[in-house]
Amino acid sequence: MEAPADAKVGLGFAQSMKKDVVHDMVKRMDSAALLASLTMIPVKPGDAILVPAGTPHAIEAGIFVLELQEPTDLSALLEWEGFAVDGIKDGHLGLGFDTVLDALRFDPISAAEQKELIKSTGFTSKQSQSLFTSKADGYFRADLLPGDGSKTNAGFSILLMLDGDGILKTANSGSIAVGHGDALVIPWSAGDWSLNGGVGVVCRPPLPAAAALAP
The missing domain is CATH 2.60.120.10 (Jelly Rolls)
Structure with missing residues (x-):
């Protein structure tokens, strides 16, 4: 909806990750390392991104989004710096991180797959x-x-x-x-x-x- 110049979002890991490595970053609450592990994609107003289930993702500061979700409450938090959330207690759906991380996609999203997930309209079309x-x-x-x-x-x-x-x-x-x-x-x-x-x-x-x- 709105995004500053040079805005980016993270979509999937930049390289294949091991579960124990990700688990360690979560336990240490190493937000910087978790965010640095993602593939960062430039965005602008009018971009729409489908985030497949289990894909780690993040939104940089200053981006205003309209978020659509399926009618579920199944979001796991891997990092929560700056949010009024006790992630260690509430970030894993009550399952524990060792279990909930099994739902994570540890392989990167390919460039070809990115094209199937991202569309830019710029909100400029004169037709629906x-x-x-x-x-x-x-x-x-x-x-x-x-x-x-x-x-x-x-x-x-x-x-x-x-x-x-x-x-x-x-x-x-x-x-x-x-x-x-x-x-x-x-x-x-x-x-x-x-x-x-x-x-x-x-x-x-x-x-x-x-x-x-x-x-």
């Missing part, structure tokens, strides 16, 4: 389009809406307004004025809807057919 690559289709959807009045089918949605002012028109629940920074939950019962004016991002669950094929 997915912010993610097709790899995300089975897990969730996020689409840029340019405010041209195109119909969005009925279904649970969250709309975040990125820029400008507009009118959200629904088939069953009337209309509402929306503007930059507004976030709205749109229930299925509102029916089909459209954004007229402004620019927004709509976040939705996956289509059932795509979810059924997700690994």
